[in-house]
Amino acid sequence: MNILRIALFALALAFTGQSIAQPPRRRAEQQAKQQQQQNSPRGSAYRQFPTAQAMPQNVAWRRDLYRKLDLNKEANATLYYPTTPHDGRENLFTYLFKLLLRKQIKAYDYKLDGNENFSAKNEVTARELMDRYHIFYEAKDDKVRVNDADIPSEEVKVYFIKESSYYDQQTASFRSQVTALCPVLVRGDAEFGGDLAQYPMFWVKMDDVAPYLGKLMLMGSSLNNAAMMSADDFFTMGCYEGDIYKAVNLQDRLLANYCPDDSSLVREQKRIEKQLADVQEHVYGRDSAYYAKLRADSIAQAQADSLEALGKSARTSRRGAATSRRSSSLSRRTRQSDAGSAKATKPKKQKSAKVRTKAPRSGGGGNGKFSVRRQRH
Structure with a gap:
């Protein structure tokens, strides 16, 4: 029994001595490995x-x-x-x-x-x-x-x-x-x-x-x-x-x-x-998530197109109103210019000369005619 205890004690001492006598390089490698395991993400x-x-x-x-x-x-x-x-x-x-x-x-x-x-x-x-x-x-x-x-x-x-x-x-x-x-x-x-x-x-x-x-x-x-x-x-x-x-x-x-x-x-x-x-x-079709995304993209694109169309319509109407105002102003100026030129070129009316003629007088006879000229007052 004592021999068995002595053998076990000697074996334990041998293992302890082996661990103590471990080379420094191996101990450093083990420490580095442990440090790496601790620092590694989990x-x-x-x-x-x-x-x-x-x-x-x-x-x-x-x-x-x-x-x-x-x-x-x-x-x-x-x-x-x-x-x-x-x-x-x-x-x-x-x-x-x-x-x-x-x-x-x-x-x-x-x-x-x-x-x-x-x-x-x-x-x-x-x-x-x-x-x-x-x-x-x-x-x-x-x-x-x-x-x-x-x-x-x-x-x-x-x-x-x-x-x-x-x-x-x-x-x-x-x-x-x-x-x-x-x-x-x-x-x-x-x-x-x-x-x-x-x-x-x-x-x-x-x-x-x-x-x-x-x-x-x-x-x-x-x-x-x-x-x-x-x-x-x-x-x-x-x-x-x-x-x-x-x-x-x-x-x-x-x-x-x-x-x-x-x-x-x-x-x-x-x-x-x-x-x-x-x-x-x-x-084979696609999953529901793809179609949901496709619908959302379509709605967003339609809204963007609608806003863009409204913007274009507003810009077009503003340009049309400005063009009509410029056209009306130009037409008024044109009419005024035409009227002025017409007045400048219109000839003046001349009064027609009235020619008065006297009837010849007859030399004799009782049937002589007289012309009576009325005087204007």
């Missing part, structure tokens, strides 16, 4: 699951589109800033690149045809990407270290996304979902008259990165800096604005392959957008 800010519902494989209708997100647009700027990590915030590319360095996600090579290929033979490592795009890094054994200043997040100004719009017959709803994402480097000497070139880097599968995007918090508004949203919510809710550069077709052609100029390209993009809207509107 609640809905850090979700371990995506908010988007997985797209069923047996959908009744689907249309796949490729869009180009320009981060210079206001709607997409939240994916670009801050270009350098600051105050616990970082942009989308920095976050994805760090996940790739830690091998938490897989990246797939971008082929010349632009189509995504998520097969194992098409995987690409972070070191291959850094060698290809001349990104500075420090390598020691199998570990790779990259400083935040060396990550080219400032040069990633465009994203290519693949968007699938489909009708889910199980829930009788029309949805749009981003299925793939590709960051694009924009490099060149534009300041010295050179052309900017785009270098698509790699594809990532949205289902793989969605759980991590739920942890990346982005600024949701420029007016309210307290409004935050996750990157997963940004793509799930369709807050981005992107131009269509390809619609999946039998010939696998880009829009630029059969649109000779920019105007025809814009018309084709609008035509495809209208096709999606028509399918959602006339075939």
